[in-house]
Amino acid sequence: MYLVGKIEIDPSQATEIAKVKPTSFFGKLLDVMSFGKASGKVEKETFSALSILEQIYAGLRTSKVDNIIRLAVDDYDFYYDDSGQEADMADAISQFTTKVDPLESELFETLYLVMEHSLAPLKLLIEIRINRKHNVGEYPISIFVNGVIDEYKTSDDTNLTQLKTKLKNVFAEQKEYDDFIDRHKRIFDSFMHQLEYAVRKYIEVDDVRVESKMQVIRPKKKIANKVEIKHNKRSKPAYYGYYGFDDYFFYAWLWGDMMHDYNIYTHSIDVVDEQGNEIAHIGNSGFNAGDSNMLNSDAPFEPVSGSDIEYFQDNEFDDDLQNGGINFENSDSDSSDFSDDTPDFDLGDD
DSSP: OEEEEEEEEEEOSOGGGGGOOOOHHHHHHHHHHTTTOOOHHHHHHHHHHHHHHHHHHHHHHHTTOOEEEEEEETTEEEEEOSSOOSSOHHHHHHHHHTOOTTSOSSOOSEEEEEEEEEETTEEEEEEEEEESSOOTTOOSEEEEEEEEEGGGOOOTTOOHHHHHHHHHHHHSSHHHHHHHHHHHHHHHHHHHHHHHHHHHHHSOEEEEEEEEEEEEEOOSSOOOSGGGOOOOTTSOGGGSOOTTHHHHHGGGGTHHHHHHHTTOEEOSEEEEOTTSOEEEEEOSSOEEGGGSSSSOTTSOOOOOOOTTEEEOSSSTTHHHHHHTTOOOTTOOOOOOOOOOOOOOOOOOOO
16 A cells, blocks of 8 residues: 555746746756757746746745655656765756756756655655646646655565564554554645645645545565566656665555455555556445455456446556456546656647
């Protein structure tokens, strides 16, 4: 089990946001992105996006979120923390000012700022994305938040048995399990509301949409070590492979098996594959995890019937779902997963 949240922001059309004087960090970024010639359309569009990014960053800092781990334009990383540095703003500035040559002198499609934050008992990854182009109805600014439980952090010499021993107290009693889930979900939701408040404080918006939920991973086969975790740079931030995060993430790959082994009553959660693609949404009615192999990675996947269980396509268990009687023909349902895939656009500037 891990927590996922998404904040979508529709900034007001007022041009004042483009008039914010940038700090040295974002001013240098603007200069680099425009090759020192920020003017006209480049200045207006680029500076506006950077101003939004800076104001979101200012909001994060009010919550003491200040550990940058990635700053990217499209697929090019100006800064990427591959050693676990803290308070690394100066390093981020230094690195992107020396990486101008590989960039083309074109307007960006997407800006990324990824932060890491400790909020006991959670470890958070926060990805801010600003799309210069977007489909009608989509909001140009998205903030993806992934939260894992920091007390289950592993080290290089942690084995599967040790981690399961540490986890088993959560699963020993249904009430203990439910209380544990509720407690961490409340903390995560509180942070999401705090982040929404910070956004509204620093950015004039027409609308803000906030979602949060819990997800459990159902791997194709059991993994015994964190080095077996599969990374997916197009999925949620937790799957990207950021430095040291797998130490915190490994427990989540055992969670579904533990639910099955201890016959935990499962409800109000999403099941995802090992790439982060949504398989099913489990509603309030739920089911007993020990009664099927839906979460048991020692056996073939087995879909569970239920009026409030909704299945989705385009995941690693498509064949298993069809063989299990799930028919997607003529289905207009679509996954509500917080996908981080960057779409291809054939649109004018919005």
